[in-house]
Amino acid sequence: MSPQAWIAVGVAAACFAGFVFTRIAPELILVGGVGVLLLGGILTPEQALAGLANEGMITVALMYVLAAGLRETGAIDFLIHHVLGRPRTERGAIVRMLFPVAGVSAFLNNTPVVAALVPAVMDWSKRLRISPSKLLIPLSYSAILGGTLTLIGTSTNLAVNGLLLSRGNPGFSLFDLTGVGLVALTVGSLYLIWLAPRRLPARVPVHDVFDNPKEYTVEMTVEENGSLVGKSVEQAGLRHLPGLYLVEIVRDGEILAAVGPYERLQGGDRLVFAGVVDAVVELQRFRGLRPCADQTFTLQDRKHRERVLVEAVVSPRCALVGKTIREGRFRMTYGGSVIAAARAGHRIQGKIGDIRLQAGDALLLDVRPPFLERHRNSGDFLLISPVSEYLPVRHDRAWLAWLILGAVIVCGGTGLLSMFKATLLGAGLMLATGCCSLSSARKSLDGQVLLCIAASFGIGRGLEVTGAAAYLADQFLRLADGTPWLTLAFTYASGSILTEIITNNAVAVILFPIVMALAVQLGVDPKPFLLALMISASASFATPLGYQTNLMVYGPGGYRFTDFLKFGLPMNILVGIASVLAILWLWPL
Structure with a gap:
């Protein structure tokens, strides 16, 4: 050579x-x-x-x-x-x-x-x-x-x-x-x-x-005429979810507790889940479910494909402490929507819109990327961290x-x-x-x-x-x-x-x-x-x-x-x- x-x-x-x-x-x-x-x-x-x-x-x-x-x-x-x-x-x-x-x-x-x-x-x-x-x-x-x-x-x-x-x-x-x-x-x-x-x-x-000690409450709505309407909880794949369980169904103002596997879903049903953050993120990917309208982004917001999930801990200096999420108009104030909430590592009872915020509450938020830079050093939140590998899904x-x-x-x-x-x-x-x-x-x-x-x-x-x-x-x-x-x-x-x-x-x-x-x-x-x-x-x-x-x-x-x-x-x-x-x-x- x-x-x-x-x-x-x-x-x-x-x-x-x-x-x-x-x-x-x-x-x-x-x-x-x-x-x-x-x-x-x-x-x-x-x-x-x-x-x-x-x-x-x-x-x-x-x-x-x-x-x-x-x-x-x-x-x-x-x-x-x-x-x-x-x-x-x-x-x-x-x-x-x-x-x-x-x-x-x-x-x-x-x-x-x-x-x-x-x-x-x-x-x-x-x-x-x-x-x-x-x-x-x-x-x-x-x-x-x-x-x-x-x-x-x-x-x-x-x-x-x-x-x-x-x-x-x-x-x-x-x-x-x-x-x-x-x-x-x-x-x-x-x-x-x-x-x-x-x-x-x-x-x-x-x-x-x-294995995650922090348990959130999250509320989802069954879409009208969606793919899950008429299916039982078992058929919809909402039973035996890892790290997540269905607490109750709110239907026409009535609460159905201890939901069985054969309960059939109807359009407009509000499903209340409790679970860890990984499971909550995966729940957003279910076809036929959407976050409840009074806690998350509107249809106009959905036009923005670039959205991320972040975990934020409420600071004692936050102006919304002592107010419910609905009263404080969280989405209008921060340009983000509360997907799930936890307090002291456990889920908070009640509807998310009715939760009265306290210092130290952990919130899972759906926001646009600028939220991270705008509020990272804000006095309203003690900690803001992005949740990895979340993408909105266009089913x-x-x-x-x-x-x-x-x-x-x-x-x-x-x-x-x-x-x-x-x-x-x-x-x-x-x-x-x-x-x-x-x-x-x-x-x-x-x-x-x-x-x-x-x-x-x-x-x-x-x-x-x-x-x-x-x-x-x-x-x-x-x-x-x-x-x-x-x-x-x-x-x-x-x-x-x-x-x-x-x-x-x-x-x-x-x-x-x-x-x-x-x-x-x-x-x-x-x-x-x-x-x-x-x-x-x-x-x-x-x-x-x-x-x-x-x-x-x-x-x-x-x-x-x-x-x-x-x-x-x-x-x-x-x-x-x-x-x-x-x-x-x-x-x-």
Whole structure:
């Protein structure tokens, strides 16, 4: 190899070492590596920056916007409430969850899907009296397996396809991965269904979920002609809510106490709940319920999509102390509405509008963002803190969000549009129709993932232009004795091992030029080898560090590193063998 090739290999090796042995952000390591190649004259500025304009990388960004549209309209919540149900066993819960999650992850980037589902599965586990650690690893694994079903299922697939297109080769179609992905999903699902209930530990006791001593009172109204009218409390999903219970129903001035599960809801019913703040936030997402008109924002206020929930503690200096919330005209005074109230850690009896405020009362407020800056240092409140991860939900547009995603799938799957154009159209429609606000679209973009992909392109390009990729491919072939099927198996094994210790996108993009060189030297179609690379880079089960979704469930599930190793390593091996055999069968070399 030339001196420049050795430098390129050294930079790639240094990046790998940085991922494993330091806590430096992966995107900074990769950008630093590209900077070294650029300053060393190995890459031109155009080559170093090509990743920022790569079709695959931009498609990944657009998929985040599509996912944000589904999240903001409650489309994913609808799936959760109507599909998961109330299974009686842990195995039944895993079956109920596994296939819907894999199905959604096949057409949405699995990282935002899992981000949206983690709190929902935590709720669900509380309701089922199952430890969350029994369900959260299956949640992550099913999302990973679902991502192998289509081209748009994960950012890794899109990044590799973008590189393939940038070299003038025909790319993968939307469903080229589906055959192999279905085999991987089948094998992985059988493993999860059979062994997860027995092998996964109960790390988090059920009673610890939503352990919060502060209990609020919140009042909701059943919308006239809404989806909940005529349904029983049980059918509406308002029974067995984690951290929340229905205290009473106020109907036509009469109070129905000790509400039974078969009580049917009527339009205009006022439902009085008591619960912790996490549960109160989730209650705002129920379709067919709205905060009572005399305690919260008006229809005119609803035009403002940018609203947040904050907790505020009333100060002794507040002018409304001694007055009821209605008398003090709280909404007019502060530009915010009281959603729920608590006193000394317990719910306050009576209607919220009739609560007479005292110093130290904790209020859950629905406000616009300027409220935080305007009253953070105000003498009226002792403490103001935002409640995280709350977004107002536009349930009336959920069907439209699903329709837009369906159009993207049809256009991309039939070849009517390229995947880049299809996702660009879909993201634009999400914004134009109000399914997703511009600010939510900005916030949905995962800058770390996108920058990692863009910078990885530069590292991979350096290996290619210096001839280092061709040299490494030649050594690889000698190891496999020039046998195509053995080379394919080694390709999968390399991606699988590396993705357990560093980011999956970096593995796929940096190994891409080596895999392409392998195919050229063997004189075969590179697509089977790229399929092995894409699936192996995504199918990371043995460590929490190998894939973003594993890391996302690591903390909430109370897992230890060894939990992933003991349970995930056998799954890695089984899915790997099944995937390689499926590729050899469906994509003969």
